[in-house]
Amino acid sequence: MAIIETHDLTRKFGDLIAVDHVSFSVKEEEIFGFLGPNGAGKTTAINMLTTLLRPNEGSATVAGFDVIKEANKVRSTIGLVPQDLTVDEDLTGMENMILQARLYHVPMSKAKPRIEEVLELLGLTGAAKRKVETYSGGMRKRLELGTGLIHYPKMLFLDEPTLGLDVQTRVAMWDYIRKLRDEQKITIFLTTHYMEEADALSDRIAIIDHGKIIAQGTPHELKESLGGDIIEITPYEENQDIKDVLTSVPTVKEVKNTGNLYRLKVVNGEETIPRIMEKICENKIKISKVSLIEPSLDQVFLEYTGKTIRETESGREDVRRMRRYLRRVRD
Amino acid sequence: MIEEVLALTTREIKKWFKNPFLLLMMIIQPVIWLGLFGKALNLTGLVNVDTSGLPPDVTRQFSQLVNEAVNSLFGTEDYFTYMAAGMLSTIVLFTAMFSGMSVVWDRRLGFLNKLLVAPIRRESILLAKMSSSVMRGLFQALLVFSIAFAFGLKLGNNFGPFDFLGMFSALFLLSLGLSSMFLAITIRIRSHETVIAVANLLNLPLIFTSSALFPVKQMPDWLQAVAQYNPITYATDSVRTFVLHSQAGIDMATLAINFEFLIAFAAVFTVIGLVLAERGLRKN
Numbered sequence: 378m379a380i381i382e383t384h385d386l387t388r389k390f391g392d393l394i395a396v397d398h399v400s401f402s403v404k405e406e407e408i409f410g411f412l413g414p415n416g417a418g419k420t421t422a423i424n425m426l427t428t429l430l431r432p433n434e435g436s437a438t439v440a441g442f443d444v445i446k447e448a449n450k451v452r453s454t455i456g457l458v459p460q461d462l463t464v465d466e467d468l469t470g471m472e473n474m475i476l477q478a479r480l481y482h483v484p485m486s487k488a489k490p491r492i493e494e495v496l497e498l499l500g501l502t503g504a505a506k507r508k509v510e511t512y513s514g515g516m517r518k519r520l521e522l523g524t525g526l527i528h529y530p531k532m533l534f535l536d537e538p539t540l541g542l543d544v545q546t547r548v549a550m551w552d553y554i555r556k557l558r559d560e561q562k563i564t565i566f567l568t569t570h571y572m573e574e575a576d577a578l579s580d581r582i583a584i585i586d587h588g589k590i591i592a593q594g595t596p597h598e599l600k601e602s603l604g605g606d607i608i609e610i611t612p613y614e615e616n617q618d619i620k621d622v623l624t625s626v627p628t629v630k631e632v633k634n635t636g637n638l639y640r641l642k643v644v645n646g647e648e649t650i651p652r653i654m655e656k657i658c659e660n661k662i663k664i665s666k667v668s669l670i671e672p673s674l675d676q677v678f679l680e681y682t683g684k685t686i687r688e689t690e691s692g693r694e695d696v697r698r699m700r701r702y703l704r705r706v707r708d
Numbered sequence: 709m710i711e712e713v714l715a716l717t718t719r720e721i722k723k724w725f726k727n728p729f730l731l732l733m734m735i736i737q738p739v740i741w742l743g744l745f746g747k748a749l750n751l752t753g754l755v756n757v758d759t760s761g762l763p764p765d766v767t768r769q770f771s772q773l774v775n776e777a778v779n780s781l782f783g784t785e786d787y788f789t790y791m792a793a794g795m796l797s798t799i800v801l802f803t804a805m806f807s808g809m810s811v812v813w814d815r816r817l818g819f820l821n822k823l824l825v826a827p828i829r830r831e832s833i834l835l836a837k838m839s840s841s842v843m844r845g846l847f848q849a850l851l852v853f854s855i856a857f858a859f860g861l862k863l864g865n866n867f868g869p870f871d872f873l874g875m876f877s878a879l880f881l882l883s884l885g886l887s888s889m890f891l892a893i894t895i896r897i898r899s900h901e902t903v904i905a906v907a908n909l910l911n912l913p914l915i916f917t918s919s920a921l922f923p924v925k926q927m928p929d930w931l932q933a934v935a936q937y938n939p940i941t942y943a944t945d946s947v948r949t950f951v952l953h954s955q956a957g958i959d960m961a962t963l964a965i966n967f968e969f970l971i972a973f974a975a976v977f978t979v980i981g982l983v984l985a986e987r988g989l990r991k992n
Contacts, residue, residue: 427825428824428825429821429824429825449827450827452825452826452827453827455825457821457822457825459818459821459822460818461817461818461821462817462818463817463818463819463821463822465719465723465819467722467723467726467727468719468722468723468726472719472722476715476716476718476719477826479711479712479714479715480712480715480716480823480826480827480828481826481827482711482827508726524822
């Protein structure tokens with residue numbers, strides 16, 4: 378059964394179409410990843426699904442409730458862990474949790490054991506009585522996650538859950554997120570611009586760029602859709618057309634070039650490389666670099682948009698967010 | 709909804725009490741105002757003349773004359789007492805001016821978004837801001853009152869618990885109206901620098917066009933006209949009436965007019981504040 382269902386969901390900011398007729402569905406108890414570069418429209422999509430923003434066009438339901446007409450019902454069924462740290466650092470972890478419980482109308486008798494449970498689950502029991510000021514970045518993110526859980530949400534929205542965390546903390550965070558799904562049976566919708574994260578965590582992924590979903594499926598399906606391995610070749614001399622030479626190898630299915638970089642879609646990468654090299658020697662062409670690339674989500678992104686995720690990043694926004702983030706995390 | 713307002717107000721007050729520096733500043737500020745302004749600018753002392761060469765009964769008559777003049781001007785022989793009563797309204801104004809500030813911070817830090825996705829009424833967020841601002845204002849006023857008392861505030865000899873309650877009801881109404889007003893003004897502002905600029909632009913004109921520091925009847929006509937619409941005038945006049953409550957009793961008719969104005973001011977601005985601020989909270 379689908380817990381989120383969107384149909385042509387659209388949001389414009391002036392001339393910019395941040396989210397452009399997006400339709401997808403999320404099944405119950407799955408981890409659904411929204412993968413795309415910064416500025417692709419991920420946060421705007423989350424804001425609409427969590428009732429913070431009204432869509433200009435289209436519709437969306439969360440847990441069967443319409444995000445526009447039944448906004449308050451949606452709000453009480455979901456939890457949101459936004460990109461920015463929103464726990465109050467002047468309060469202790471426990472006080473933050475209690476505040477959250479009161480805002481979601483969880484009676485204290487029920488909230489107390491739930492808070493204990495959530496703190497235990499996230500490994501924060503020992504730090505509960507300390508001011509959040511003293512927490513490390515990973516602990517804050519976990520507390521943030523915890524505050525989203527107190528009211529037993531059916532659905533949790535995580536906006537860039539590991540942004541700014543170091544690699545170790547990030548992997549630990551992934552474990553916590555998986556635990557939420559497995560032990561608490563919560564459906565998770567997460568956005569990320571880290572493809573490893575989308576790959577490692579998500580059951581299904583939608584890749585989004587410039588407000589549009591360009592591909593969706595399980596990580597495996599998406600990689601399969603590349604139809605084989607990728608070989609990249611850079612000739613030694615620039616402006617040398619080697620397309621014909623490359624296509625003459627039978628296992629090469631497709632050749633695309635951007636500038637001096639040739640991207641080949643091949644059936645069996647490891648066996649094709651020697652054959653390509655033979656052809657290249659025959660034609661007396663000098664090569665400066667050859668690389669075999671296993672299918673990855675980054676390749677999928679490249680396949681559909683012609684760019685890598687990193688190239689697409691609108692750097693400045695990222696830097697600004699990072700700075701703001703670092704200001705708050707002093708560990 | 710009451711639970712929501714309560715939860716959020718508790719948060720604000722907790723944040724406030726957990727900041728010892730802020731608390732210290734709040735105590736020091738009125739001390740400076742009362743000590744430097746109230747004591748240094750002692751208007752009663754301005755008419756002191758060296759009378760040592762005159763016969764004793766002339767001296768007595770002269771000082772009586774001066775006292776009468778000061779009394780007719782300020783309603784008390786002691787300018788410090790006059791000014792301290794005005795300082796209570798001033799401190800309430802200072803606190804209320806920053807009622808919008810915490811919204812700016814909550815917006816910047818993303819806490820506001822967290823509130824907006826919670827299944828609570830938008831008005832709860834605003835009411836919590838207003839009520840915490842009112843509580844802070846009254847607490848500050850209580851501090852100022854205690855400090856002024858320690859510094860030599862002369863209460864009227866009929867001053868009793870009723871006057872104390874009356875004083876703080878007037879301050880409560882002023883604080884509620886001003887907090888709502890500033891919340892409505894600042895809710896759309898996204899930088900705290902702008903909030904400070906707005907507050908600085910408004911605070912002195914609001915104080916100087918009121919009876920907080922000087923009697924309205926001494927002002928030029930045009931200023932009197934402005935002071936007539938300044939809620940600080942009405943709150944200060946009420947507070948002063950209670951503080952100076954003597955055997956002569958209280959002019960109930962004037963007091964009633966003052967309170968009518970304050971109640972209307974608080975009611976109108978709370979409603980306007982709620983409506984405007986609710987619009988400002990909605991994104992885009």
